[in-house]
Amino acid sequence: MEIFRTPSDMPMRKATSNSALAEPHSQVRNTALYLFAEQGFQKVSLRKLASALSMQAGSLYNHISSKQDLLFELIDEHETDLLDAIETNQLSDTTPEEKLLAYIRTHVDFNVRHACRRSITQLEFRNLSPEQQQEILDSRNLQANTLSNIIQQGVQRQVFDQMQLKTTTALLLAMLNEAASMISTDCNTALDDTIESLQKIIVTILRAGSAET
Structure with a gap:
């Protein structure tokens, strides 16, 4: 008999250990995921990503390198x-x-x-x-x-x-x-x-x- 375990829809295996930063980082990741998929990586600037998150472009560096x-x-x-x-x-x-x-x-x-x-x-x-x-x-x-x-x-x-x-x-x-x-x-x-x-x-x-x- 075939046995299968269905994976969760959006696993976040690599969430940062700092709980205060985990949620903003996840928000950046999820927004970038859909923008990259819809528009392509090259067409999504940091400014566009920041705008989608309602933040300044420079603030992104608090959450990503x-x-x-x-x-x-x-x-x-x-x-x-x-x-x-x-x-x-x-x-x-x-x-x-x-x-x-x-x-x-x-x-x-x-x-x-x-x-x-x-x-x-x-x-x-x-x-x-x-x-x-x-x-x-x-x-x-x-x-x-x-x-x-x-x-x-x-x-x-x-x-x-x-x-x-x-x-x-x-x-x-x-x-x-x-x-x-x-x-x-x-x-x-x-x-x-x-x-x-x-x-x-x-x-x-x-x-x-x-x-x-």
Whole structure:
């Protein structure tokens, strides 16, 4: 049986430890999140962000170090929260196929429920520094490694066909990201129905030619 824990809608894992500053910082983050998603990172100046928060531009530096660091914080939070959700739903006493189903559901569901952050991670990654980009890539590699390990376990147990792991993993992640994007932009696309269809398609692909067990 597939077991899935739904992530909260807007987790704030990295709230500052100073409770007096936590709320203003969260307000800045949430406002920047939607402005970046709607208008693009380059078009949102500090003045525009401050105006949306009804404060002076210079006052923003009481809550953030820079606009680029704010962008990195939003993208990093999304990727690490997604990794946490994936790991939470990978139960040790389940089969490779059950792990795969849980991975697919977690990945798509999380990205749909956090559509603004997903959009920013995809479109604004290029605006990060090389060091920041590498940190994000490290998180994405851990997500990919989890999927690769699931596939490899299935191959070893002869429930999945032999395949090139790196290529297959990359293709499956591209499918999951595209599905999340499609659901987020099409109000007529049902989340559960799409996830279940995607699960069937991916399992069929991986089981092609493999021994039935």
